[in-house]
Amino acid sequence: MPSAETWKGLALPVVLIVAGEIAGRMANLTDIDSLAPPSSILLAFIEAVRDGSVLTTTRDTLFTAFTGLAIGGAVGLLIGILLGVLPAADRLMEVSIESIRPIPSIAILPIVLIALGFGYRLEIAIISFACMWPLLILTRAAVRGVEPRLMEVSRALRLSPAARVFKIVIPAALPRIFVAFRLAAGIALIVSVTVEIAINPLGLGHALMVAQQALRPDLMLAYLVWLGIVGWGLNALLLLAQNRLFGRAASVEDVR
Amino acid sequence: MTAAARPAPAQAARPMITFQNTSIELGGKVIVENLNFTVRQGEFVCIIGASGCGKTTALRLAAGLYQPSQGAVTFDGKPMQAPRRDIAIIFQDYGKALLPWRTASGNVSLALEAAGVPKGKRVARITELLDKVGLPDHGKYPAEMSGGMQQRLQIARCLAQDPVALLMDEPFGALDAMTRQGLQDEVLSLVAASGATVLFVTHDLEEAIYLGDRVIGLLAHPGRIGIEVKVDLPRPRDQLTTREHPEFLRLRRELFDFIKFAES
Numbered sequence: 001m002p003s004a005e006t007w008k009g010l011a012l013p014v015v016l017i018v019a020g021e022i023a024g025r026m027a028n029l030t031d032i033d034s035l036a037p038p039s040s041i042l043l044a045f046i047e048a049v050r051d052g053s054v055l056t057t058t059r060d061t062l063f064t065a066f067t068g069l070a071i072g073g074a075v076g077l078l079i080g081i082l083l084g085v086l087p088a089a090d091r092l093m094e095v096s097i098e099s100i101r102p103i104p105s106i107a108i109l110p111i112v113l114i115a116l117g118f119g120y121r122l123e124i125a126i127i128s129f130a131c132m133w134p135l136l137i138l139t140r141a142a143v144r145g146v147e148p149r150l151m152e153v154s155r156a157l158r159l160s161p162a163a164r165v166f167k168i169v170i171p172a173a174l175p176r177i178f179v180a181f182r183l184a185a186g187i188a189l190i191v192s193v194t195v196e197i198a199i200n201p202l203g204l205g206h207a208l209m210v211a212q213q214a215l216r217p218d219l220m221l222a223y224l225v226w227l228g229i230v231g232w233g234l235n236a237l238l239l240l241a242q243n244r245l246f247g248r249a250a251s252v253e254d255v256r
Numbered sequence: 257m258t259a260a261a262r263p264a265p266a267q268a269a270r271p272m273i274t275f276q277n278t279s280i281e282l283g284g285k286v287i288v289e290n291l292n293f294t295v296r297q298g299e300f301v302c303i304i305g306a307s308g309c310g311k312t313t314a315l316r317l318a319a320g321l322y323q324p325s326q327g328a329v330t331f332d333g334k335p336m337q338a339p340r341r342d343i344a345i346i347f348q349d350y351g352k353a354l355l356p357w358r359t360a361s362g363n364v365s366l367a368l369e370a371a372g373v374p375k376g377k378r379v380a381r382i383t384e385l386l387d388k389v390g391l392p393d394h395g396k397y398p399a400e401m402s403g404g405m406q407q408r409l410q411i412a413r414c415l416a417q418d419p420v421a422l423l424m425d426e427p428f429g430a431l432d433a434m435t436r437q438g439l440q441d442e443v444l445s446l447v448a449a450s451g452a453t454v455l456f457v458t459h460d461l462e463e464a465i466y467l468g469d470r471v472i473g474l475l476a477h478p479g480r481i482g483i484e485v486k487v488d489l490p491r492p493r494d495q496l497t498t499r500e501h502p503e504f505l506r507l508r509r510e511l512f513d514f515i516k517f518a519e520s
Contacts, residue, residue: 149352152321156339157370157417167366171357 036218045222053207057223058230061196061203064120065188068127073184075128076135077177083136084143084173085165097136105130106194113199120202123195130191131184138180142173175246182238189231204230269296270332272421272453273318277327279478280317287313288479290327293472295421300447300454302464302471304511306519310479311457312425318455319345319423331421341371344414348426350406354398360386360409361394367416385412389442404435408442415446421453429459437495440467444493461511465504466493473514483514 017038024037036044048054083090105126116122146169154164170177196205204227211219273295280287288310295301303311316322317329320336320343329336331343339345347353354363364382373381386394389408398406407427414422424443428436444467447454458464464471468487475482489503498504 147352149347149349150355152345152347153353153366154370155321156319156343156345157367158339158341159370163370167369168355171355174357 034217036221040218041221041225044216044218045226048207048219048222054226057202057204057207058226060120061189061192061205062230064123064203065127065185065192067120068124068192069131069181069185069188071124072128072131072188073135073181076132076184077139079132080136080139081143081165081169081173084140085169090140101133101137105191106198109195109198118200123192123200123203126195127188127191130187134180134183134187135177138183139173139177142176142180143169145176146172178242178246182235182242185234185238186231189234193227269298271295272297272299272332273455274330275314275317275327276330278317278324278329279326280313280322281325282313282322286478288317288474290480291317293481293484295453295455297453298451300456300467300469302456302458302468303474304458304461304464304471304515305474305479305482306476306515307459309474309476309518311459311474313479314474315345315423315425315455315457319343321345341417342420344417344419344422346407346410346414346422346424346427348429350403350410350427350430351398353410354406354413356398359395359397360391360401360412363398363409364413364416367413371417381416385415388412388415388446402435403431404439407431407439411443411446415450419450419452421455422447424454424456426458427456428463436463441493441495443467444491448491461508461515462499465489465507465511466495466498471507471511473511473518475518482518483511485510 021038024035024040045054079093083093108129109122109126112122112125116125150168150172151164154168159167192203193205193208196203197209198205200206204223208220208223208227211217211223271294275291275293278291279289291314293301303314305311313322317324318331318336320329320331320339323337331340355366358366361379361382364385365378368378368381383394386392386409389412391405391408391412396405398409401409411427427443428439431439440463456464456467465487471483471485471487472481473483473485474480485507487503487507489498489501
């Protein structure tokens with residue numbers, strides 16, 4: 001049940017939508033290619049849902065985002081754990097990592113385009129690259145931040161290296177790793193839409209560009225609002241999962 | 257719970273923990289120098305000293321967590337090169353030494369998993385150990401327990417190792433006086449029942465006399481042995497009568513004077 005505060009928070013958007021509608025009807029918007037009244041946006045959205053284009057494009061965008069997140073995240077997690085556990089490997093890799101990491105992920109697009117051409121693979125490769133870094137950097141930090149006393153306990157009990165990683169290091173670092181995963185999920189969506197807008201002919205970003213070039217501001221804005229909803233839903237889902245999975249661990253961290 | 261009787265360790269008992277001219281340097285600083293002492297099988301030896309005198313370092317040397325820069329530390333005749341599963345360490349900061357994401361049972365289980373005890377045999381052993389240390393609620397997480405209960409849990413995990421020797425680093429330092437006395441008696445009876453050898457570090461003189469067969473006092477900078485006294489108090493010990501015993505009071509005075517001298 002939403003509280004009174006939630007309703008208060010809804011007041012401003014509602015007022016803005018109503019004001020937009022009134023202003024849109026009073027002004028002659030047909031001459032302007034970038035704006036449309038909320039009612040036309042809604043109608044354009046319903047139309048796009050009906051003809052299936054919202055479903056297809058959303059599926060394409062989410063598919064590439066999640067696949068890239070899974071691949072890049074797994075690689076980042078693995079390397080992050082490795083570098084966190086083995087300081088020698090970390091020193092060896094430090095210069096390489098710090099010189100590749102600052103490259104904006106979208107800047108590798110031309111190279112990947114030559115290698116892979118247009119399509120899912122292009123987008124997945126770039127998203128993987130972008131998602132690897134937050135997982136790598138934050139996992140490494142989380143692993144290094146594991147309570148030293150726990151590492152001593154594992155030494156005293158003579159846990160095998162594998163048992164040390166799976167029974168001590170990963171569970172101890174997991175709450176922070178999940179925060180990194182949430183961060184990477186946001187990045188995945190941003191990068192996938194960016195690649196679609198820039199060049200790749202699929203997904204929500206591409207649909208947005210097509211609507212713009214067809215001089216359909218109502219449809220373009222409908223996709224924009226839909227992207228906001230998708231991003232919000234994704235984050236809400238991950239937050240819920242985080243609280244479900246790590247409610248206790250998170251509260252323990254707070255107590256410390 | 258009263259501390260059960262146990263035979264006084266005969267002088268002929270086998271040496272378990274031996275320090276031979278042991279020195280260690282950490283970060284370019286000599287922390288302990290030329291330590292020479294032996295803890296015999298079944299003996300309860302306490303190390304006291306002001307903070308920073310190297311008593312915890314000595315314990316970590318005995319545990320195999322540190323390696324000496326000079327001299328040797330041996331256990332049962334063999335040099336300590338790494339921690340051993342039959343030597344259990346009880347840390348002062350129980351809150352950090354327990355896994356916060358595991359329940360009481362899960363924390364005890366860790367030691368059994370490390371020792372390769374098959375899954376089917378763990379449950380019975382966990383129940384037995386938790387009951388032994390007086391923790392009836394096996395499903396609780398460490399964060400839901402009091403300090404005393406958390407330390408009991410750590411003791412249960414250490415007992416799961418079936419230790420030949422227990423190394424305790426100020427285990428009751430962070431607990432209130434009543435809880436501390438209760439746990440002192442429980443540790444005495446657990447040790448008496450198992451016959452384990454104990455090296456116990458504390459800054460509390462009375463605790464050292466109350467628990468130990470022998471008390472070693474360290475001088476600081478660098479840590480070295482300044483005094484060694486034998487505690488000839490009858491066992492089982494009792495919080496009231498033992499602490500009123502003339503010998504207890506005499507030892508308390510002797511060690512108190514030593515600490516005052518050590519700090520001057």
